[in-house]
Amino acid sequence: MPEKAPTPATGRSQGQSPDALPERTLRKVRRRVLPVIVLLYLVAYLDRNNVGFARAGLEHDLGFGDAVYGLGAGIFFIGYVLMEVPSNAGMYRYGARRWIARILISWGVMALAMAFVQGATSFYTVRLLLGAAEAGFFPAVLFYFTLWFPRAQRVAALGIFVMAQPVANALGAPLSGLLLRLDGVAGLHGWQWMFLLEGAPAVVLGCLAPRLLTDTPADARWLTGEERDWLTRSLEAEHRDGTGPHRGSFAAGLKDRRSLVYGLLNFGMVCGIYGLGLWLPAIVGALGDFGSTRLGLLVMIPYAVSVPCVLYWSRRADRTGRRAWHAAVSMATAAAGLAGAALVYTASPVAALLMLVVAAVGIYTATAPFLAMPSAALAGAAAAAGLGLVNALGNVGGFVAPYAVGLIKDGTGDVRYALLFLAACLALTALLVHRYATRRPEGTAPARLPATGPVPTATTATTAATVSAAPAD
Numbered sequence: 001m002p003e004k005a006p007t008p009a010t011g012r013s014q015g016q017s018p019d020a021l022p023e024r025t026l027r028k029v030r031r032r033v034l035p036v037i038v039l040l041y042l043v044a045y046l047d048r049n050n051v052g053f054a055r056a057g058l059e060h061d062l063g064f065g066d067a068v069y070g071l072g073a074g075i076f077f078i079g080y081v082l083m084e085v086p087s088n089a090g091m092y093r094y095g096a097r098r099w100i101a102r103i104l105i106s107w108g109v110m111a112l113a114m115a116f117v118q119g120a121t122s123f124y125t126v127r128l129l130l131g132a133a134e135a136g137f138f139p140a141v142l143f144y145f146t147l148w149f150p151r152a153q154r155v156a157a158l159g160i161f162v163m164a165q166p167v168a169n170a171l172g173a174p175l176s177g178l179l180l181r182l183d184g185v186a187g188l189h190g191w192q193w194m195f196l197l198e199g200a201p202a203v204v205l206g207c208l209a210p211r212l213l214t215d216t217p218a219d220a221r222w223l224t225g226e227e228r229d230w231l232t233r234s235l236e237a238e239h240r241d242g243t244g245p246h247r248g249s250f251a252a253g254l255k256d257r258r259s260l261v262y263g264l265l266n267f268g269m270v271c272g273i274y275g276l277g278l279w280l281p282a283i284v285g286a287l288g289d290f291g292s293t294r295l296g297l298l299v300m301i302p303y304a305v306s307v308p309c310v311l312y313w314s315r316r317a318d319r320t321g322r323r324a325w326h327a328a329v330s331m332a333t334a335a336a337g338l339a340g341a342a343l344v345y346t347a348s349p350v351a352a353l354l355m356l357v358v359a360a361v362g363i364y365t366a367t368a369p370f371l372a373m374p375s376a377a378l379a380g381a382a383a384a385a386g387l388g389l390v391n392a393l394g395n396v397g398g399f400v401a402p403y404a405v406g407l408i409k410d411g412t413g414d415v416r417y418a419l420l421f422l423a424a425c426l427a428l429t430a431l432l433v434h435r436y437a438t439r440r441p442e443g444t445a446p447a448r449l450p451a452t453g454p455v456p457t458a459t460t461a462t463t464a465a466t467v468s469a470a471p472a473d
Contacts (some may be wrong), residue, residue, distance in 0.1 A: 022234075025227040029148050032222060034157065036212045037141055038164045040104065043201050044137055045168035047111040048076060048130070050198050052281045053176035053296070054114075057183075057191035062119060070406020072123045077274075077398035079131030084395070085254065087136025088143070088388030096144050097213040099136070104206030106133035111199030115192040139387040142375050146383055147216050150234055151376050155323060158368035158375075159314020163307055165273075166364050169280075170303035172198075177296025253385030261436060262374040266394025268429025269370060271401040272334055272363050272422050276356075283341075283415055284353065301353065302360035313365040317372070324433060324443030327370035331430035334362025338423035342416040363426070370433065376442040401425070 051073055058064045064072070091099035110130040117123045141161060149157045176194050183190035214220045217231040253259060284290075284298050317326040337359030344351040374390045375383065405418040437443035 021226065021230050025223065025231050026149070026153060028223060028227065029217075029231070030157065030160075032214075032220075033148055034160050036209075037144070037161055038167075040100065040137075040205060040209070041141065041161060041164040042168045042171075043104075043205060044107065044134060045165050046172045046198055047107065047202060048134065050172060050176050050194060051114070051127070053172075053180060054191035054194060055281065056285075057180065057189055058117075058123070061189055061191075062117070062123070064120065064123070066406045066410045068120050068123070070403045070409075072120070072127050073406075074274075074399040074402040075124050076127045076131035077395045079128040079133075080135045080395050080398070081131075081392045083132045083135035084139065084392035085385060085388040088139050088385065091136055091140040091143070095215045096140060097210045097215055100140060100213065101206045101209035103134060103137045103140070104202050104209055106206075107137075108199055108202030108204075108206060109133070111202060112196060114199065115188070115195035136388065139391040142371060142387045142391070143383050146375055147235065148231075151238060151372075153318060154375060155318040155368050155372040156315050158372055159310050159317075162314075162364065162367040162371075163310045165367070166303035166306035166310065166360065170300045170307065174296040174300055177294075251385070253382030253387075254389055256382060256386055258374065258377050259386035259389045260393070262377075263390040263393030265429055265433055265436070266370070266390050267397040267400075268425050268432070269331060269363075269366060270394040270397035271425040272331070272338070272359075272429075273367070274398040274401050276338070276359060276363060276422060280356065283356070283419075286415060298353070302357045303364075305357050306360045306364040309361045310364050310368065314368040317369040321444055322438075323369040323372050323376075324437035324440070327366050327373075327437070328430045328434035330362045330366030330369070331426045331433065332362070334359045334366065335423040335427035335430065337362055338419045338426065342419035342423070345416050345419070373437055373440075373442040377440075397425075 051069075055064075055069050058069060087099075087103070090102075107130060110126060110133045113126050114130070117126055142158075145154060145157055145161070176198070179194040179197055180190035182188070182193040185193065188196075214222075217223065217228050217235070220228055223231070280302070281295060281299050285295055290298065313326060313330065317323050320326075337355050337357070341352045341355035341359065344355060371390075374387060377386075401422065404421060408418040408421060409415055
């Protein structure tokens with residue numbers, strides 16, 4: 001007897017369990033989407049934070065003090081914040097592939113230009129333009145995930161994405177230390193080689209991004225027709241759900257109160273992330289007399305320990321649905337680590353480094369469950385605008401924290417007060433996140449995938465895909 005063909009309605013052979021469809025589909029999405037996104041963010045994070053390893057060279061060769069370095073490190077976020085929402089509007093209108101490629105190429109050019117700064121003015125200018133060039137990448141990815149991952153798996157996906165932060169710092173620390181040893185090669189300083197060799201990959205990846213990324217599930221030829229239909233229908237059903245994300249115009253996302261509140265809470269979290277990240281080489285360097293390679297390896301420790309913790313904590317947040325609780329506990333842990341490092345800083349360098357490990361684990365494990373909340377609260381054009389605003393307001397902290405740390409360190413001559421400032425920012429944010437978000441649906445989402453249900457018609461799938469990628473209002 002000839003083998004029975006798949007049914008026309010689903011493309012599924014008889015005997016294949018429909019319950020396998022969600023996991024099979026999302027497994028393909030994770031394998032195709034996440035490695036590319038993680039690689040792009042790893043390069044982005046490396047290019048924005050490698051200035052921390054150039055600090056000593058900039059001080060020696062160009063005469064920069066702590067205040068000049070702190071302002072230059074932080075001014076990146078002024079350009080970033082000013083261009084964040086306009087950049088996300090461009091991404092929503094032109095599509096993720098082309099817009100992310102544009103962002104990669106423009107920030108790669110500015111990252112290369114960092115090798116040629118001559119003084120404080122050019123340092124400030126290039127850092128400002130680097131921030132403007134990179135603006136929109138992070139919220140574009142958050143919005144991109146709303147088009148590919150149901151809410152029940154979004155924290156885990158965000159956790160893998162955010163994992164690029166500690167990975168970039170863990171790999172970047174020894175890599176930057178080695179590149180600094182090229183001092184004098186071809187007449188260039190070590191920090192110039194570092195900026196050149198770490199900036200070039202962004203330009204290369206920008207040229208490859210249109211081939212590596214797919215705009216929406218409806219465009220994914222690497223999924224079967226059944227898988228495309230299920231994913232498109234499931235995500236659109238979440239967006240229409242009365243308890244799910246709010247859909248509206250681009251302007252509605254900017255006016256939504258939740259965008260403002262989560263943006264202000266993000267400010268406190270980002271203060272901890274960049275206050276620690278941009279100053280950690282200096283803080284660890286003050287613990288002893290280390291060469292550049294050994295310093296890079298020591299700075300790598302907090303980030304390396306954070307990586308498995310981010311994966312575990314993100315999956316746990318998805319499994320329990322308690323996003324707000326997980327974010328608040330992580331921020332409180334980070335605050336305790338920073339305060340502990342300040343208290344034992346002069347007594348025991350080893351204990352201080354261990355407390356910085358605790359701080360790094362707390363900071364990085366907080367990011368995915370926190371950012372999953374605004375991405376679950378908004379959808380469509382409103383999500384593109386709202387997530388841009390959340391990230392823009394949050395990254396004001398990326399300017400305030402490094403500059404404040406520099407001023408505190410210059411004014412007191414003691415890094416411990418700077419660590420206590422960062423700890424206070426995170427402790428207050430943890431309290432506010434817990435009080436605000438634990439009472440909201442996006443803070444306590446149920447941990448379940450959408451049911452398979454009947455497969456939609458081609459018309460339904462096409463309509464869902466059109467709504468997901470419609471031009472901004």
